[in-house]
Amino acid sequence: MTILNSNSSYAANPPAIRRAFGIFLARLARFINGWVAAMIAHREYQANLVVLRSFSDRELKDIASIGVGSAKPWQTPPRLDCGSSNPGGADATSAIGD
Numbered sequence: 001m002t003i004l005n006s007n008s009s010y011a012a013n014p015p016a017i018r019r020a021f022g023i024f025l026a027r028l029a030r031f032i033n034g035w036v037a038a039m040i041a042h043r044e045y046q047a048n049l050v051v052l053r054s055f056s057d058r059e060l061k062d063i064a065s066i067g068v069g070s071a072k073p074w075q076t077p078p079r080l081d082c083g084s085s086n087p088g089g090a091d092a093t094s095a096i097g098d
Contacts, residue, residue, distance in 0.1 A: 052060070 055063070
């Protein structure tokens with residue numbers, strides 16, 4: 001009897017090996033993809049810092065005024081006045097009804 005004719009109970013099932021290897025490759029690819037995405041995001045963050053540091057105070061104020069004024073009223077939540085700016089103590093629900 002040769003090795004080719006023997007059936008061993010210790011032999012792994014080829015489809016199971018392929019499935020396990022496929023799962024391993026998918027997890028490895030997901031890990032590498034996440035790592036590359038994190039590196040790209042970090043480089044983008046660094047590039048943004050370099051650009052922002054090169055701006056003057058006036059340019060930064062211009063950017064801030066554009067960012068605040070560009071929001072649509074229906075996209076921003078209503079601001080409630082809880083009486084901090086009004087000495088009379090305005091009701092929080094009165095800001096919503098206005």
